[in-house]
Amino acid sequence: MDMYSDITLTVNGESVTRCVESRTNLVDFLRYELGLTGSHVGCEHGVCGACTIRMDGRIVRGCLTLAAQAEGAEVWTIEGVSETNEIRPLQKAFVERNALQCGFCTPGMLLTIAELMERKPDASREEIREFISGNFCRCTGYQAIVDAVEIAREKGANS
Amino acid sequence: MNEVVADRWILDRPNSYIGRSVPRPNAPRLAEGRGTFVDDIELKRMLHATYVRSPYAHARIKSIDPAAAKALPGVVAVVTPQEMAKIHDPWVGVLTHLEGIKSAPQYALPLEKATWQGEAVVAVVANTRATAEDAAALVEIDWEVLPPVTDAETATEGETPLIHNDLGDNQAWQRKADFGDVDAAYADADHVVEETFVFGRHTGVCLESRGLVADFEPSEEQLTVWHNNQCPHMVQNILADKFRLEEHKVRVITRDVGGSFGIKVHTYADEVATVGLSIMLKRPVKYIADRLESFVGDIHARDHRVKGKISVKNDGTITAFEIDDLTGIGPYSMYPRTSGIEANQVVNMIGGPYRFDNYRAVANVVYQNKAMMCQYRAVGHPIKCAVTEGLVDKAAKILGMDPAEFRQKNFHSDDSYPTKSAQGMPFENLSHEECMKKMLEAMDYNALKADRDAKRKDGIYRGIGFASFIEVTNPSAMFYGVGGARISAQDGATLRLDAKGNVFISTGATEQGQGMEAVISQVAATAVGVPPERLKIITGDTEHTPYGGGTWGSRAAGIGGEAVAQAGRQLRVQILEAAAAMLQEDASTLDIRNGVVVDTDTDNERISLDEIGRICYYRPDTLPDGFQAELVATKHYVPRKFPFAFTNGAQASYLEVDVETGFINLINHWCVEDCGTVINPLLVDEQIRGGVVQGLGGALWEECLYDDQGQMLNANMADYLVPMAAELPDIECGHAVSPTSDSDLGAKGAGEAGTCGAPAAVMNALNDALSPFDARMTSMPFTPKKVLQALNKI
Ligand code: FES
Numbered sequence: 001m002d003m004y005s006d007i008t009l010t011v012n013g014e015s016v017t018r019c020v021e022s023r024t025n026l027v028d029f030l031r032y033e034l035g036l037t038g039s040h041v042g043c044e045h046g047v048c049g050a051c052t053i054r055m056d057g058r059i060v061r062g063c064l065t066l067a068a069q070a071e072g073a074e075v076w077t078i079e080g081v082s083e084t085n086e087i088r089p090l091q092k093a094f095v096e097r098n099a100l101q102c103g104f105c106t107p108g109m110l111l112t113i114a115e116l117m118e119r120k121p122d123a124s125r126e127e128i129r130e131f132i133s134g135n136f137c138r139c140t141g142y143q144a145i146v147d148a149v150e151i152a153r154e155k156g157a158n159s
Numbered sequence: 160m161n162e163v164v165a166d167r168w169i170l171d172r173p174n175s176y177i178g179r180s181v182p183r184p185n186a187p188r189l190a191e192g193r194g195t196f197v198d199d200i201e202l203k204r205m206l207h208a209t210y211v212r213s214p215y216a217h218a219r220i221k222s223i224d225p226a227a228a229k230a231l232p233g234v235v236a237v238v239t240p241q242e243m244a245k246i247h248d249p250w251v252g253v254l255t256h257l258e259g260i261k262s263a264p265q266y267a268l269p270l271e272k273a274t275w276q277g278e279a280v281v282a283v284v285a286n287t288r289a290t291a292e293d294a295a296a297l298v299e300i301d302w303e304v305l306p307p308v309t310d311a312e313t314a315t316e317g318e319t320p321l322i323h324n325d326l327g328d329n330q331a332w333q334r335k336a337d338f339g340d341v342d343a344a345y346a347d348a349d350h351v352v353e354e355t356f357v358f359g360r361h362t363g364v365c366l367e368s369r370g371l372v373a374d375f376e377p378s379e380e381q382l383t384v385w386h387n388n389q390c391p392h393m394v395q396n397i398l399a400d401k402f403r404l405e406e407h408k409v410r411v412i413t414r415d416v417g418g419s420f421g422i423k424v425h426t427y428a429d430e431v432a433t434v435g436l437s438i439m440l441k442r443p444v445k446y447i448a449d450r451l452e453s454f455v456g457d458i459h460a461r462d463h464r465v466k467g468k469i470s471v472k473n474d475g476t477i478t479a480f481e482i483d484d485l486t487g488i489g490p491y492s493m494y495p496r497t498s499g500i501e502a503n504q505v506v507n508m509i510g511g512p513y514r515f516d517n518y519r520a521v522a523n524v525v526y527q528n529k530a531m532m533c534q535y536r537a538v539g540h541p542i543k544c545a546v547t548e549g550l551v552d553k554a555a556k557i558l559g560m561d562p563a564e565f566r567q568k569n570f571h572s573d574d575s576y577p578t579k580s581a582q583g584m585p586f587e588n589l590s591h592e593e594c595m596k597k598m599l600e601a602m603d604y605n606a607l608k609a610d611r612d613a614k615r616k617d618g619i620y621r622g623i624g625f626a627s628f629i630e631v632t633n634p635s636a637m638f639y640g641v642g643g644a645r646i647s648a649q650d651g652a653t654l655r656l657d658a659k660g661n662v663f664i665s666t667g668a669t670e671q672g673q674g675m676e677a678v679i680s681q682v683a684a685t686a687v688g689v690p691p692e693r694l695k696i697i698t699g700d701t702e703h704t705p706y707g708g709g710t711w712g713s714r715a716a717g718i719g720g721e722a723v724a725q726a727g728r729q730l731r732v733q734i735l736e737a738a739a740a741m742l743q744e745d746a747s748t749l750d751i752r753n754g755v756v757v758d759t760d761t762d763n764e765r766i767s768l769d770e771i772g773r774i775c776y777y778r779p780d781t782l783p784d785g786f787q788a789e790l791v792a793t794k795h796y797v798p799r800k801f802p803f804a805f806t807n808g809a810q811a812s813y814l815e816v817d818v819e820t821g822f823i824n825l826i827n828h829w830c831v832e833d834c835g836t837v838i839n840p841l842l843v844d845e846q847i848r849g850g851v852v853q854g855l856g857g858a859l860w861e862e863c864l865y866d867d868q869g870q871m872l873n874a875n876m877a878d879y880l881v882p883m884a885a886e887l888p889d890i891e892c893g894h895a896v897s898p899t900s901d902s903d904l905g906a907k908g909a910g911e912a913g914t915c916g917a918p919a920a921v922m923n924a925l926n927d928a929l930s931p932f933d934a935r936m937t938s939m940p941f942t943p944k945k946v947l948q949a950l951n952k953i
C-alpha cells in the first residue's frame with residue numbers, strides 16, 4: 001500500500017477530496033482533517049462504540065475503518081444528522097430524560113440508536129439494551145438511554 | 160452537641176427551581192456533538208507527545224539511546240528523565256494527618272528505575288501523534304530487570320526486595336484504631352462471626368481518557384493548560400510549584416470532561432511531563448492517553464483484603480466490629496491526596512449504620528510494582544460497606560434472623576440524632592430506618608421472598624441481598640487541607656448582573672457530566688429570582704472563577720451550590736438597593752420574581768432587571784446623588800459545623816445464579832438514599848443509577864489482572880470487562896430527605912452512594928442464592944468461574 005492515498009467522499013452531504021496517510025483511520029480523518037470533533041475516540045480498538053458513524057447507510061466503527069476505505073462513500077456524522085434534524089426527537093428525549101451525562105458516548109450512542117429505530121421501530125427494552133451493548137457508557141448505567149428511546153418513539157408516534 | 164439551626168430561606172423563595180427536574184443547560188450542545196473535550200482543542204504549531212513506557216514492573220534504566228528516534232522525520236524532541244528533571248521539582252504523596260505515611264519522591268519521568276509496567280520513561284514529541292508513536296518504538300532502553308514486588312501479602316516480609324531503598328521497607332502506612340473494649344465484647348458475646356473479603360483491583364475507564372494541551376509562552380512566562388482534571392485550581396498550584404512558575408501566570412482551563420469519577424483528580428507524571436515538554440520546546444504540546452496507556456497509566460482502585468469480625472448476642476444485638484485491612488497501592492503514594500485515604504475511610508466507616516461501642520482496626524498500606532492505586536468514586540466505601548454488610552448478613556443467618564429485621568434492630572434510630580459512630584464520627588441526621596422501610600415497600604419484600612422460595616423448589620436459585628450504608632459528602636478542610644494539601648475545601652461564586660438584566664455566574668465547582676451546571680443554575684435562579692434562561696455559567700478556568708476545589712467527594716452541589724445560593728441572595732439585595740434608589744422605595748418592600756422587581760406583598764411589577772441594568776450602566780447620572788449601584792456579588796462557603804455531611808441509604812439486589820454455568824443474572828436493584836435537599840430529582844436519580852452500575856462493575860466484572868511478574872494481562876477494553884447495557888437491570892430509586900444544617904440549602908452529596916452500596920447488595924444476594932448449597936462467596940469480582948469453584952463444580 002502507498003504511504004498516501006487520494007480520497008474523495010461525501011461527508012454530511014458535502015463532497016470532500018483529500019490526500020491522507022494511508023494508515024489514517026476514518027474517525028481520525030473526520031476529527032483532525034475535517035474538524036468534525038463530534039465523533040469521539042474511546043478505545044481505538046473497536047470495543048467502545050464512541051467512534052460510531054454512518055457510512056453508506058450503516059453504522060461502522062470509525063476507528064476500525066481506514067479513511068481510504070471510505071473512498072466514494074457517503075458518510076454521516078453526529079454534526080450532519082443534527083443539522084438535518086433527522087434525529088431531533090431522539091436528541092430531545094436524551095436531554096429531557098438526562099440520558100447523557102458527560103456526553104462523550106452520546107454521538108456514537110445516538111447514531112447507533114437511530115439505526116435501531118429504523119431497523120426495528122418497535123424494539124423492546126431488552127432489544128434496545130441488546131442493540132446498544134456494543135456502546136460503552138461509563139456515566140449513565142444505560143437505563144435513561146433506554147427510557148429516552150421509548151420517549152422519542154412515543155413522541156414521534158404522537159407528532 | 161448544640162442544635163444548629165439553618166435558615167432555609169432558599170426553599171421558601173417564590174418561583175423556586177429547587178426540587179425540580181430542570182434539564183441541563185449544557186446537554187443539547189453535547190447531544191449534537193458540539194462539546195469541546197480536550198482532544199478537540201487544536202492550537203497553532205501544536206506538537207504531539209507520546210511516551211516510551213516500561214515493559215517491566217521493576218527495572219533499572221541502564222542507558223537510553225534516543226538517536227534512531229530523533230532521526231525520524233517529523234520528530235521534534237526525545238526527552239530523557241535526566242533532561243526533564245532539570246526543569247522541575249519532584250513531589251511526595253504524603254499528608255501530615257495520616258501520621259507516619261511515607262513515600263518516595265516522584266519525578267515526571269523516573270530517574271533511576273521504572274517501578275511499574277506502563278510507567279512513562281522517555282518522552283517523544285513530533286508533528287503528529289502517529290509519528291511520535293513511530294519514534295517511540297525506536298527509542299532503545301537498556302534495562303536491568305529487577306525482581307518485582309507483586310503480592311501485597313508478602314510485600315513487607317524480610318526477603319521481599321525493596322521498591323525504594325531510601326524508605327527502608329515497602330510499608331507506606333499503617334493505621335490502627337481501638338475504641339471501647341473489643342476483647343471484653345467478644346467474651347460477653349454469644350457469637351463471634353468471622354469472614355475474609357477480597358476486593359479486586361479495578362479502574363475507572365472514563366470513556367474520555369486523560370489528556371491535556373500545555374502551552375508555554377516564554378516572554379511572559381505564562382503557562383496555559385487545557386486539561387480534563389476535576390480540580391483546576393489544584394492543578395494550577397501544583398504546576399506552578401513544581402515548575403517554579405508564578406502561580407498567577409499558570410492558567411488551567413477545563414472545558415467538557417468525558418467522565419472522571421476520581422480518576423482525573425490526581426497528579427499524573429505523564430501529564431506533568433507534557434507540561435515540561437511545552438516549557439522546554441516553547442510550543443503547545445498535546446498528550447492524550449490512548450486506551451492501552453489508560454489501563455496502566457490511570458490510577459487503579461480497591462485491591463483490599465479485609466479480615467472482618469462481628470460479635471452479636473442471641474437477642475440480635477451487635478456488640479463489636481473488628482477489621483484487619485491490607486491494601487497494595489503500587490510503587491508511590493499518589494500526589495497530593497495520597498494513596499492512604501481509601502484504607503483510612505475503611506477504618507473510619509466500618510459498621511456505620513449500626514449502634515455498637517467496641518471497635519478495633521488495623522490497616523496496612525503497602526507498596527508493590529503495579530500501577531498506582533488511589534481514590535476512585537466512593538473511596539473506600541464499597542469496601543467498608545461490603546465488609547460490614549457481609550458480616551451483618553452472616554451474623555443474622557447464624558442467629559436465624561431475617562436480614563432486614565436484624566439491620567432494623569441495630570440501626571442508629573432515626574430519632575437518635577445527633578449522635579456519633581463507634582469511631583467517634585459525628586452523625587448530624589441520618590435516616591436508616593426510613594430508607595429501609597421505603598425500600599422494603601418498593602421491593603414488596605414478602606412477595607419477593609415468596610417468589611424466591613417458590614423458584615428454589617423448581618431448581619432456580621435466586622437471592623435477595625441488602626446493603627445499608629453511610630457516605631461521606633461535602634468534605635471540609637478536615638479531609639485534605641489539615642494534612643497540608645493545597646486542595647480547596649471551600650468554594651466561591653461570583654454573580655454579576657449585565658446591562659440586559661442577565662446574570663453571569665462564575666463558580667469554582669466544575670462539570671464532568673454530573674449536571675453541576677444545572678444545579679448551579681437552579682440555585683442561582685431561585686436565589687436571585689430570575690428564570691434559568693437568563694443565566695450564563697462560567698466554570699473550569701482559574702483565570703475567571705473564584706478559588707474553589709472543583710469536583711470531588713460529592714461536594715459540587717452541597718458546597719459549590721451553597722456558595723452560589725449565598726452570592727445570589729447578596730446580588731438580589733444589591734439589585735433591590737438599586738431598584739429602591741430608582742423607585743424611591745424602601746428596598747425591604749421589594750423582591751425579584753421571574754426577572755422583574757415586584758412589591759413583595761402584592762406581586763405588583765415595578766421595574767425589570769434589564770431596565771435596572773440599563774440605568775445603572777448607561778444612565779447612572781439619573782440615580783440619586785451619592786448612590787453607586789453594585790451589581791456584582793461574591794460569596795464563599797465551606798462546611799464548618801461538621802467535618803463531613805454524612806449521608807445514608809439502603810440498596811437491595813435480586814438476582815439469579817445459573818448453577819450450571821456460574822452466570823449471574825441481575826433481575827432487580829433498588830436504592831433509597833438520603834442526600835438532604837434534592838435540588839434536581841432527575842439528576843440525583845441518574846447519579847445514583849450510574850453509581851450503582853459502577854459498583855456492579857467492581858462486584859461482577861471488572862478486575863485488573865496481573866501475573867506474578869507484575870504484567871497487567873487484560874489492559875485493553877476487550878479483555879477488561881465493563882458493565883454493558885444488556886447485562887444490567889433497571890434500577891429503582893427512592894429518597895428520604897434530611898437536610899444538613901451546615902448550609903442554608905441543606906444539600907448533601909449524591910454522586911457516590913450508588914457505588915458504595917451496590918457491591919455489598921450483590922454479594923449478599925449471591926450468597927442468599929447459594930444458601931441451599933454449602934457455598935459462600937466473598938471475593939470480588941464474582942466471575943462465573945469463581946461461582947462454579949464455590950459450587951465445587953470445577
Ligand atoms: S474508539 Fe472505535 S470502538 Fe472505541
Ligand code: FES
Pocket residue numbers: 099100101102103104105106136137138139140366417418672
Ligand atoms: S454519558 Fe459519559 S460515557 Fe456516556
